[in-house]
Amino acid sequence: MDKHWWQEAVVYQVYPRSFQDSNGDGIGDLDGIRQRLDYIKQLGMDVIWLNPIYRSPNDDNGYDISNYEAIQPDFGTMADFDALLKEAHAKGLKIVMDLVVNHTSDEHHWFMESRRSKDNPYRDYYIWQDPVDGHAPNDWQSSFSGSAWQFDETTGQYFLHLFSKKQPDLNWRNSKVRHSVYDMMTWWLDKGIDGFRMDVISLISKPKDFVTTPVRRPANGPHVHEYLEEMNKDVLSKFDIMTVGETPGVHPQDALLYAGLDSHELNMIFQFEHMGVDTDPELGKWRPHQFKLTTLKTIMSKWQTELNGRAWNSLYWNNHDQPRVVSRFGNDSDEFRERSAKMLGAVLHFQQGTPYIYQGEEIGMTNAMNFNSIEDYQDIESLNAYRDLVEQHQTLTNDQMIKALHHSSRDNARTPMQWDDSVNAGFAKEGVDPWLQLNANYTSVNVKNALADKESVFYFYQKMNTLRKQYPIITYGDYTLLDPDDEQTWTYTRKLDGQTLTLTANFSQDSLTRDYAAAPANSTLLLSNYDDDQGQTLRPYEVKVYLTK
Incomplete structure (x- = not known):
């Protein structure tokens, strides 16, 4: 298998609006990101993925673009972007931009x-x-x-409009549309950016006859691979860049087409199967339920084994559209938040693929603890769902919907970054109202506290990033699931060149005894979230990673 820099990279996702306000308007901006580059570098990152920073009326927080070659004034100017790109490159950090070309703004x-x-x-x-x-x-x-x-x-x-009515879908059947998009992509790549994350790219191809097409959502349409091959030939193949496609509605066989190692489309995709394990078949995220670990393991392991040697995985728990993983699959109580955040990080990062860390994940940020009314939310998806399910159809009561929003709203990921325990958490200066209110726990969960504590989630993530650079088995090893039927633990091995890496994790707050938890013969404990090893005993949310030579 040919090796590429993006396989060995770790990506840090920045949601610019919520990262760092530098000019006192309560909105994060490009200069704010530039001020925090050393922090991102200290964590051990290689790539920064920026959510959209283009000019936009902000109906869907920048995913409704009115000018692809201009910067949204809230975020600064093109000169600010050029300065960010130059400084990031000087520090050895690459910049990947969000590409939103299934639709534009209706003000484009x-x-x-x-x-x-x-x-x-x-x-x-x-x-x-x-x-x-x-x-x-x-x-x-x-x-x-x-x-x-x-x-x-x-x-x-x-x-x-597959999304907001202010986001009309582009007609990709029109070659003028496609080549206008390719020209815009080339313009950005000539500027020196290092790749694209492509928003809902699996939706760009629509059927020809809408009247006889009853499907609810046209994922993987009839010409999508033809369009992406053309995009690759005309644009992507001419640059040494990283591409990742957001692809709702795909399965591993689709991934071999979109991101096969011998296909000519994208480097990797984001799949969403594992993001549905705690949602209702009919009401989706608005009727969340307790996930089964066996379901989560089965899905993730399927993607590991079916893509191995044939395509490349992206690894993520969080992004700007998903609730915080420590509140979702871990335990966000004071007692177990840090322990379970580390465990979840390790379970993901020791799989095969390119890991993505969403801002705040590395300090164990949680879902919003203090959003108790629909007035606290700003996300268009959340507000529309409330209007639809509570006000119009009475499918859910107000209390049921608020509980669902606590669990599932996209605003959980969008509360401002928690830098310290000062007013506005260091995101914005005192006296400024942040665009979205802060999570109430910022006084204890913040970067300042994390950097002062050598046992923090931050340093655990930093260690994982360091180990990835030291041990090729973490990037390239074959994956095997060992405990498919266990509802409390996740144990897998990775094998490469005579080495075996074994990870075992406890997803519960119980102490458990498992044969898998004991150190294999001739092994070294590479990483753990406890400071000693109790053999076959797995303490609450414990994770252990052994390397056997």
């Missing part, structure tokens, strides 16, 4: 022209359909509640 020049008339040159940049019997062309639903079709009075047709 292309769409403003498109909706003017049926014969406008930009009409075919978007997906327009006549009404059917006075209604939308089909019953597709938006990911943000309601119909995916919006009637437009000007021309008497509907346009498609």
Whole structure:
């Protein structure tokens, strides 16, 4: 297998709006990120993935782009971006940008022209359909509640929006659309960025006949691989970059097409199977339930074994769209938060693939403890779901929905970064109102405290990043699950060149006895979240990693 720099990298995801405010407006910005580069480097990172920083009306926090080649004024200027890129590169950090090209903002020049008339040159940049019997062309639903079709009075047709009605979907069948996108991508790559994370890229290909297509969401459409091969040929193959596609609705066989080591599309994808283990089949994230560890292990292990030697995994627990993992799959109580955060980090980072750390994960940030009313939330998905499920259809009561938001809202990941215990947690200066209120536990859970404590989650993550550079088995070793039916522990091995790495983890707050937990013969304890080894005993949320030569 050819080896590439992005396989050995560790990625730090920055949500710019919530990372660091440098100018006193309560919104994180590019200069704020630049001020914190040394911190990211200290953690042992190689790549920074930036959520969208392009000009946007902010209907969906920057995922509705009105100009792909301009910086959102909230975040600074293009000169600020150039300064960030230059300084990051000087420190050995690469920058990967978010690419959002399934849709634009309805305030993008292309769409403003498109909706003017049926014969406008930009009409075919978007997906327009006549009404059917006075209604939308089909019953597709938006990911943000309601119909995916919006009637437009000007021309008497509907346009498609798989997300907000202010996010009309681009028509990728139109080669002018595709090549406009490729030109924009090349513009950024010529500027010196190091790759793209591609938003919902599995959705860009739509069926030709919407009226006879009843599927609710067009993932992996008929031409998606043709488009990505063209993108690779025209743009990606000309640069030594990292690409990762966000691909809802995929399975391992799809990944071999999108990111196969011998395919010519992307380097890797984000899959979401493991993100559904605690959600309801009908109401999804808004009726969360206790996950089964056996289900989580089965899904993750399937991706490990089926992609091994054929495609490359991305490894993540958290991102800007997911609740905090320590509150979700761990235990965010004062007693067990740090222990379970370390355990979860190790279980993920010792698998095969490129790991992604979402800002604050490395200090064990939790879901928002103090958001007790719908007024506390700002996320469009959360607000629309509340309107739909509580106010309009009474599917859930207010209390049930608030409980679901506590567990599942995207705002859990978006509360400002907790730098210290001062007013506004060091995210913004005193006297400024942050754009989203802080998590109430910032006075104890913060970077300042983490850096002062050699046993903190931060230094555990730093150690994992160091070990990855020292031991190729962590990056490239074959994966085997050892305890598929155990509901409390996760044990797996990695093997490479005569070495074996064994990880065993306790996902419960009980002390357990397991044969797997004992040190294998001739092994070294590489990493643990306890300071001694009690053999076959696994204490609450204990994780142990052994290396056998």
